Amino acid sequence: MAKYVIKRLLILIPILFLVSIIAFGLVRLMPGNAEVAYLQAAGIPPTEELIETVRKDMGYDRPLLVQYFDWLGKAVRLDFGISYASKKVVSEELFGALQYTAKLAGFSSLIVLAVSIPMGIVSAVKSNKAPDNVNRVVAFVGASMPSFWLGPLLVQLFSLTLGWLPVQGAMSFRHLILPSITMSVLYIATYSRLLRNSLLENISKRFVTYSRARGVSENKIITNHVLRTSMIPVVTTFGINFGHMIAGSTIVEVLFSWPGLGRLIISSIAARDFPMIQGYIVLMAVIFILVNLATDLITVVLDPRMREAL
C-alpha cells in the first residue's frame, strides 16, 4: 500500500511538469500581451515607453525558454510571483481563497452524502414504488436546475421572504448554508440515482442470497454488505466531482459573494493577472491529482479485491 502511494506521488512529477508547460504556454497564448496586462491591472494607461520598461523589468524581453525555466524554478518552491492586480504574493492569495472554497466544497459534500445515500437506499429498497418515484422526480428536478437560477430562488425564499439566512458573505456558519445547498443539489440528484442503480445491481447478487439464507437481517445485508460494494462507483465519481466542485464553484461564489478561488480567478482572468492564473492552474492540477489518489485509496479500503491489483 505504501509503495503504491509513493508510486502515485512520484507520477505527480511528470504530470506537474506537463501542467507547468501548459500553464505557462496557455497564458502566453491568451490574447493581449503581458506588459499591457500588467499595466492595466495596475490601473496605469499603457504607453509605448511604459510597455518597454515593464518588458525589461519583468524579464519578458528574454527568450521564452529562459522565462519558462525561471518561472518553473520558482514555482517548485510555490513562488508564483506577485499578483499584478493586488500586488500580493500569489501563493498566499491562492491558499487564502482555497480555504474558503474547500470549506464550501467540504460542507456541500457532507450535504450530498447525508442526503443522497439515504435517498439512494430508499429508492433501491422501494424500487419502482412511490418513494422511488418521488426521489426520481426530485433528482430530475435537481439535476435540471442550474446554480445561477437555484441560488437566487433560495435567496428569495430563505433570505428575503423568511429572513432565516443571510444573502451573502462568509462571516459565519449561517453564511455557508445557502451556497452549500445551491452547490450540492445537482450532485445529490446524480449520486442518489447512481447509488440506487448500483444497489439494485448488487442486491441481486449471490452473496446477498447466501446472506439471507444464513438468516442475516435485511438491514445488516444492506448496510454491511451491499452498500459497501455499491459505494465504489459513487466514491469514484465523487472523487472526480470533488475537484469539479472546487474548480467549478465560480458561479456560486459570485452569487453569494463567497471569497473563494472561483471569485478570485474570475477577477484575475478579467484583469489578465498572469501570475495568478498560472498559479491557479498548477494548484488545480495538484488538487485533482491528490483527490484522485485519495479516491483510489478509499476504493481499496471499500473493496479488498482491489488490494491485489496494487
Added chain:
Amino acid sequence: MKKRRLKAVILGLTSAAVLGVSLAGCGGSGSSDGNQSETTTGSSDSTTSDSGSSQKSDKTLTVAITEDVGTLNPHSYGSPMCVQALIYEGMTRYVNDEVVGGIAESWDISDDGKEYTFHLDKKNVFSDGTPVNADIVKKNFDAVLKYKDEHNWMEMFNVLEKVEVVDDYTVKFYLAEPYDGLLQELSLSRPERIGAEAMFPADGDTKEKIAEPIGSGPWKLSDRVEGQYAVFERNENYHGTVPDFKYLKLIVIPDMNTAANSLKAGEVDMIYDLAGHGTEMTGDTFNELKGSGFVAELSDPVSTNTIALNSADGPTKELEVRQAIAYAIDKESIAQNIYSGMVGTADYLMSKDTTYCNFDDLTVYTHDEEKAKSILDQAGWTMDGDYRKKNGEELKVSFLYEGNNDAIKNLGQALQANLKKVGVNLELVPEDSTVFYESQEKGLFNMIQSETWGMPFDPYSYFSSFRHPSHADYAAQSGISEKAQVDQSVTDMLHATDPKVAEEKSHYILKTLSDESVYVPLVYTQVPYVYNGDVVSNVTFNTTVDVQFEEFKAK
C-alpha cells in the same frame, strides 16, 4: 461651474454644539485675471472645522462595493478611487464643481503661472496624531515623482518639476510650464494624496507597498477581512466635516443583483454604480428597488458616453459617412430602451457644465434618418439590397467594444438596427479588455464605445489624452486634417495663463471635433444610487470617482 477665479467654498459644519448640523458657504478672494498673482482660500480653514463629535451618531453605515478595498496605497492604482479618498486627503478637493481646499487651505499662484505656493492648515493632523506639515507633503510628492512616467497620463506630471519646503506649513510647487488644470488634478484620489510618516515603508519607496494606511482624511481603517469587508472609523481629527456615522462598513459584493438582495434583506444600507449607464446596476434593478420603498436617485451628469468614429480608417474616413451615422443614431430610444431612462441624451461631447465647454455654436446632430440617407446619397453611397454600396464596396462599419459588458452589447445591437435603416451594415466586434485596448491603440476600429473621463478629470486630463496614441480618441481624430491644430490647441489650453485663451482654445477643439463628427455623444452618464431612507439621508454623488460619505447623515 468653476471659473478661473477659484471661488472658495466653505463646507464645514459650524457651531454644531449649539445649532446642530448646518452647511455654511462663503466666497473667497481671487483674481479673475489669470495673469495676476492670486490667493485662494480653500474650505479646510480651521475656523470652519467641525467643532467636535459630541453630537455625532454612533451608528454604522453599511455599503456594498464591487471589489475589495485593495492595497490602500495612495500613490498607486491598487484600490478603488473612492476608497483611497476615505483615508487620504489631496492638496485640494473637488466639490460641487468647485476646487476647494484640502490639505492646503489656501494657495498663491505666481504671475507666470509656474509656481504654486500652498499654505497648509496648521491645525491639521493625521489620524495617528502626527502633524500634516510641509515636510511630509514633500516626502509624499517626492515618492510619487520618482515614478512620474507612470503617471504622465495626467498633465500635472508632465509639468511638475519639484516640490520644495518653504517653511513648516508652506510648500511650493515648481512647474516647467504653466498648467491651469493643476489645482483640479491635485484633487484626484491618486496617485498624489498625502499619507503620514507611518505610511512609508522602511525604504521610503511607496511604489509597491506601504507600511500602514494612515492619512488625514475623514475616515481611518479600523478592521478588515480581505475579500469580504473593511470597516472605517470616523477620524475625529479630520479638519473638514467630521462624518456623522461612527463607522463605515464596506462589504465586497461583486454581483449587483446580490447587492440589491442584500439591500432588501437589510444587510447593507446602500448600493451604487459609479460606472453608471447600466454597467453594473441595470434599470430593472434600479426601478425595482425604487418600487420597493428604497430611495433610488441619479446624480447630475458626471461624464458623457459617446461613440468615437475613426476618421483615419475604413468608410468612416469620409466626413459624410460620419455625419450620416451621427444623424442615424436614435439617442432618445437608446436612453429609454437600453438604459431604462436612467440617463439623459447628450448633444455635446462635454457637458456645458464643464470648465471651458459652454458653447452654443457647436454642431449638434439630432436624430434624422432622412437627412442621414440624403447625405449618403449625395456622397455616392447608393442602396443595393439591404445596404449601400459605392464602387462595388458595401458600406460596412465595425463597432469595437468590450465583450464582457452586456449593456454595451445591447447598445451595439441598437446601433446596428439604427444604422441598418439608413443602409449601413454595422458589424459588432466584441473583444476582451486587453485586445480591446490594443485595438483602440492601433486604431483597428471604425466605431468604438468611448466615454469622457468625467469629473474631476474633465476637461484637462481628458483633453490631454487626445495627444497620446495610447487612447482611442487619438486614433479616432487622427484622420482629420486639423489634427495637428487640435493637439496644439490642447497644449495651448492646458498651459494658458489667460482664461480667455484657454476658453478660445477649448472652443476650437470642440468646434472642430463636432464639425468633423468624430464623436457621437450618446447619453450623459449619471451615477445611480439606492439607499435605505430610514438609515441615511443627505446622500449626494458628484463625481464618478469619489463618494463623500462624510456628508451623509445618520437617521
